[in-house]
Amino acid sequence: MAETTFHGERHSATSIEAESSSLEASVEDMVTQGGDSSHMSFQLTSHRLNGKKYLEWAQSVKLAIDGSGKLGHMTGETIKPEVGDPKMNAWRSDNSLVIAWLINSMDTVIGKSYIFLPTARDVWEAVRETYSYVENASQIFELKIKLWQAKQDKREVTAYYNEMVSLWQELDQCYHDECDCPADSVKTRKGEENEKAYLFLAGLNRDFDEFRSPILGKNPLPSIRETLSEIRREESRGKVMLKPYLNLELKPVVDASALATVKNEDDKKKRPWCDHCKKYWHTRETCWKIHGKPPNTKKKEVDNRCFRSQHGEAFQTTYFDQGQQPSPETSPFTREQLELLQKLLQSPQF
Structure with a gap:
């Protein structure tokens, strides 16, 4: 007797599982095949409910179903007609269609939990109670942190x-x-x-x-x-x-x-340049290292020193002693550059 009962229970469980699989398969067939061409695509949104990001999923699904004119089945605004009412068949057809849309927008493991619920509103509220309230506080905190930062x-x-x-x-x-x-x-x-x-x-x-x-x-x-x-x-x-x-x-x-x-x-x-001794102010043709010093070198050196002294003093008198230094606004040179130029003019090597 006990064995018979056990076999009966196992048969009952097997039957329920088979019915569940059959119902799930029928829902999936309806979703993939589409049925009436006047209905919208059964692929509601790219967001699928996988236990995370409930808010994004809910908003995208709500927009898609609202676009089909059947949002009232989810919110409860579309009231179920009484038995025998001529509108009952249309209501039941739309209700089943919305349930199929919702189930199809979930991962298979999650969708199985809502297949046997009778109305689309029941499915919608069950999903909201399961997933929105679990993440609500943590999601608000995360968004607040992002806003503050x-x-x-x-x-x-x-x-x-x-x-x-x-x-x-x-x-x-x-x-x-x-x-x-x-x-x-x-x-x-x-x-x-x-x-x-x-x-x-x-x-x-x-x-x-x-x-x-x-x-x-x-x-x-x-x-x-x-x-x-x-x-x-x-x-x-x-x-x-x-x-x-x-x-x-x-x-x-x-x-x-x-x-x-x-x-x-x-x-x-x-300035003249000598490519032999690599110095300015003369050329190879007059280079002393090649041709030697001319006889009147000392006299020219004295004249050169006089020339430098006279011109250096003149430069100094003109620009420095008389206080007529070029201002930064009118001269491309800075004060430091002018002082350096003065020193060069007074240098014996100049």
Whole structure:
């Protein structure tokens, strides 16, 4: 008798498992084949429920089913007709279709748990209770941390703003509470807008420090979109004004350097050069190391010294003793370069 009961229980379990597999297969067949061509594709979304990222999955599924006009079966707005009502067949067909869509958007292991639920609303609520509340607190904490740590860095203001908006939208999906009082609802939304403006301004680069105070001083505080608009205007104005300013700062330096370089090159070209002894102020044809010193060398050396002395003193008298030193604005040379030139003129080797 006990053995018969055991075999009966095993047969019953086997039958239930077979029915479950058969039902799952029939759902998968319906999903893959599609049936009526008027229905949307059974591939609702690229996001599949795998136990993680519930908020992304729920939002993408909700948008897809809402586009088919059957969101009421998930939310409960589409009421089940009474038995014998002519609308019952259409309701049951749509309900089964939405269940198939939901099951098909889940991993197989997860979808098996919801196959036997009678309505699409039951499936939707069961999934929400199982996965949304488990991750809700940790997901909110993670999103808050990302918002607090968000910085503009090397990005443009628009790219930084878009990152913040994406995080705020994810955070909004974590809250399901709805305010019944319209006045409280407006007050709550204004508080959220202010918090967004604070976080956005706090993450901007130091370049915008002078523009934060005027925005924060306004009453009421501008919305996050108005704040972005003002910051973007300042960003564009700064880019326009910075380029000519840099050009004006660099141009005199470049011109003076180029002039000094050209002058040095011209001086080298004018000075005679001996390719034998590698010295300036004479050529191979008059080089003493090749041809020897001429008889009247001493007299020329005395004349040269006199020439250098006279011209050196004249240079000194003209530019230094009389206080007529070229100013930095009119001369391509610095004061140090002029002093060095004076020393060279007075040097015996000159």
